[in-house]
Amino acid sequence: DTGVSQDPRHKITKRGQNVTFRCDPISEHNRLYWYRQTLGQGPEFLTYFQNEAQLEKSRLLSDRFSAERPKGSFSTLEIQRTEQGDSAMYLCASSRKGQGGRETQYFGPGTRLLVL
Amino acid sequence: TQLLEQSPQFLSIQEGENLTVYCNSSSVFSSLQWYRQEPGEGPVLLVTVVTGGEVKKLKRLTFQFGDARKDSSLHITAAQPGDTGLYLCAGGGSQGNLIFGKGTKLSVKP
Numbered sequence: 001d002t003g004v005s006q007d008p009r010h011k012i013t014k015r016g017q018n019v020t021f022r023c024d025p026i027s028e029h030n031r032l033y034w035y036r037q038t039l040g041q042g043p044e045f046l047t048y049f050q051n052e053a054q055l056e057k058s059r060l061l062s063d064r065f066s067a068e069r070p071k072g073s074f075s076t077l078e079i080q081r082t083e084q085g086d087s088a089m090y091l092c093a094s095s096r097k098g099q100g101g102r103e104t105q106y107f108g109p110g111t112r113l114l115v116l
Numbered sequence: 117t118q119l120l121e122q123s124p125q126f127l128s129i130q131e132g133e134n135l136t137v138y139c140n141s142s143s144v145f146s147s148l149q150w151y152r153q154e155p156g157e158g159p160v161l162l163v164t165v166v167t168g169g170e171v172k173k174l175k176r177l178t179f180q181f182g183d184a185r186k187d188s189s190l191h192i193t194a195a196q197p198g199d200t201g202l203y204l205c206a207g208g209g210s211q212g213n214l215i216f217g218k219g220t221k222l223s224v225k226p
Contacts, residue, residue: 004158033213042120042204042216043159056211091158093214102147102166105214107158 002026004094004108012114013082020078021111025094032075033105034067035091036060043091049075082115089113118143120205122217130225132194137220139205140187146208148188150179153202153219162190195224 005024013019025032030051035043046065047057051072061067064082069075079086089112093105121140129135139148147166151159163172165181165188172179176199178191192199202221206214 031212035213040218042206042218043214044216045209045211045213048212056213058211058213093158102164104149104161104164106161107151110156110158112156 004092004106006090006092006108006111008111009109010112010114012116014116015082015084017082018078018080019082019113020076021090021092021113023075023077023092023094023108025074025092026106029094029096029106030072031095031103031105032069033093033095034075034077035093037089037091037110038087046077079113082113084115087113087115118145118207118209118215120207120215120217122203122205122220124220125218126221126223128223128225129195131196133224134191134193135195135222136189136191137203137222138187138189139217141207142186143207144185146185148181148185149206149214150188150190151204151206153204159204192222195222197224197226200224 007022033048034046037043049069064080067077089110091110092108095103095105149164150162153159163179168183168185170181176193180189202219204219206216209215
């Protein structure tokens with residue numbers, strides 16, 4: 001069990017450029033979540049997948065954001081036409097239901113995005 | 117809307133002191149989780165509390181879930197510099213996600 005990994009760890013881009021982040025969940029975890037965390041705030045939910053199906057999206061996820069999990073394993077989060085307000089830490093978490101139906105989310109180290 | 121309020125927002129103490137941080141909501145949660153996050157890293161789960169009135173201990177950390185399952189507290193005894201970090205509480209949201217408080221930023225000075 002190698003934990004959740006995210007790539008890249010840091011990304012600096014210019015306003016208007018597109019960026020793509022990758023998340024590799026813990027193997028056999030069927031649920032994968034994306035969150036965004038800005039300075040001084042707790043993580044805020046963006047979207048989640050159960051296997052390859054994207055089940056929920058937050059209102060925070062504007063049309064410029066798209067997420068995929070094509071084979072139910074790794075996931076990508078793409079931001080098109082980045083804006084300075086997109087600067088944040090993007091966190092990925094994975095989980096599966098355990099005993100008693102309880103679910104624990106394990107987080108990756110995050111991708112810190114800076115839009116200049 | 118489910119919200120979690122954490123207090124205090126910042127806490128700076130000397131090594132060896134005790135402290136308590138709070139997590140409050142007007143909503144009932146089926147469970148609450150406490151995470152610790154270091155700068156530039158993702159949150160790491162410390163504990164999940166499920167039953168109203170439940171108390172869980174993790175070495176020098178004591179977690180309590182309120183009887184009504186609307187609030188929780190984290191007490192640290194004899195804090196050490198290694199306890200420094202952002203402490204986040206989180207509860208289950210309606211979309212299957214976690215709802216986080218803003219966190220308590222703890223600094224323990226040697």
